[in-house]
Amino acid sequence: MKTKWYFFFLTTVAVxxxxxxxxxxxxxxxxxxGVLMIGENxxxxxxxxxxxxxxxxxxxxxxxxxxxxxxxxxxxxxxxxDQLLKVEPDLIVTLGGIESLRLKEKMDKKNIEIPVVFxxxxxxxxxxLIKDYKSPGGMFTGINNYHASISGKRLEMLTTLVPAxxxxxxxxxxxxxxxxxxxxxxxxxxxxxxxxxxxxDASSKECLKTLWALDxxxxxxxxxxxxxxxxxxxxxxxxxxEKKIPAMGLYDFEAEKGLLASYGSSFYSQxxxxxxxxxxxxxxxxxxxxxxxxxxxxxxxxxxxxxxSLGLTYNQDLLHxxxxxxxxxxxxxxx
Numbered sequence: 001m002k003t004k005w006y007f008f009f010l011t012t013v014a015v016x017x018x019x020x021x022x023x024x025x026x027x028x029x030x031x032x033x034g035v036l037m038i039g040e041n042x043x044x045x046x047x048x049x050x051x052x053x054x055x056x057x058x059x060x061x062x063x064x065x066x067x068x069x070x071x072x073x074x075x076x077x078x079x080x081x082d083q084l085l086k087v088e089p090d091l092i093v094t095l096g097g098i099e100s101l102r103l104k105e106k107m108d109k110k111n112i113e114i115p116v117v118f119x120x121x122x123x124x125x126x127x128x129l130i131k132d133y134k135s136p137g138g139m140f141t142g143i144n145n146y147h148a149s150i151s152g153k154r155l156e157m158l159t160t161l162v163p164a165x166x167x168x169x170x171x172x173x174x175x176x177x178x179x180x181x182x183x184x185x186x187x188x189x190x191x192x193x194x195x196x197x198x199x200x201d202a203s204s205k206e207c208l209k210t211l212w213a214l215d216x217x218x219x220x221x222x223x224x225x226x227x228x229x230x231x232x233x234x235x236x237x238x239x240x241x242e243k244k245i246p247a248m249g250l251y252d253f254e255a256e257k258g259l260l261a262s263y264g265s266s267f268y269s270q271x272x273x274x275x276x277x278x279x280x281x282x283x284x285x286x287x288x289x290x291x292x293x294x295x296x297x298x299x300x301x302x303x304x305x306x307x308x309s310l311g312l313t314y315n316q317d318l319l320h321x322x323x324x325x326x327x328x329x330x331x332x333x334x335x
Contacts (some may be wrong), residue, residue, distance in 0.1 A: 029062075126181060139288065150298070171221065175228070197222075256301075
């Protein structure tokens with residue numbers, strides 16, 4: 001997949017350069033690109049998007065970003081979407097599932113057509129954002145981060161990495177469709193693996209209270225997709241640290257903050273990959289004609305400090321294929 005992407009990336013750069021040379025895209029004319037994010041955690045996607053566009057030859061003179069960050073406030077996000085649609089930008093980049101769904105609802109209701117690139121979300125077809133992965137149709141295309149589909153794999157990796165685990169508490173969000181889909185995938189995997197799981201609904205205040213009351217011996221925690229769960233990352237890290245519970249997250253920033261491990265495509269890489277779609281659309285391609293892509297790469301991360309502090313016995317074969325990180329030494333986020 002990486003080799004295929006590499007040649008596609010080089011082709012995109014070459015095409016961009018030709019169009020800039022002959023059509024003057026790189027001149028004084030600037031396009032407006034709206035960016036929707038539900039919370040601060042997803043800002044790393046925007047960082048990746050900016051870096052990708054820079055590598056493709058764009059500069060601040062070419063693109064004016066209109067960034068809307070609703071700071072985990074759904075009502076504010078709805079207001080910001082209305083504001084953005086009034087501006088009528090040339091293109092909108094959404095940084096997650098809830099942003100994409102709310103935007104589509106409002107665009108459909110108001111019969112507005114603006115190209116949209118989703119910079120990483122799970123199950124876009126199942127959510128009704130696209131008709132087909134190869135030919136999305138409509139105004140939406142982008143990156144399927146595959147996080148719902150690999151939920152069962154995360155469960156397998158967690159229980160393989162820490163063989164002593166007998167029960168896994170699965171933190172999901174009953175108010176988020178993708179999170180519920182991820183839970184179903186996890187249930188199927190649990191049945192096949194013979195693992196006892198206990199769902200914990202993050203949309204309820206009782207979820208974390210229940211986890212804080214755990215007798216942590218032989219327990220594990222698995223985190224599923226949801227902006228609400230992302231906003232609870234610091235508290236979940238405190239919980240797993242104090243209770244000494246091994247936990248598996250989705251994103252490398254969760255492991256960097258203190259969870260034992262994570263398995264998935266990073267926010268930064270999703271944003272970077274989405275830049276290709278932005279470039280192609282700005283060159284005149286229709287979003288409905290651009291096939292949705294899977295992540296360029298999926299990263300298995302283990303926090304070395306957390307691993308040592310938990311004092312558990314680990315599967316050494318799995319550790320050998322992990323990307324061991326040392327946030328307390330290196331500082332900052334790894335990409």
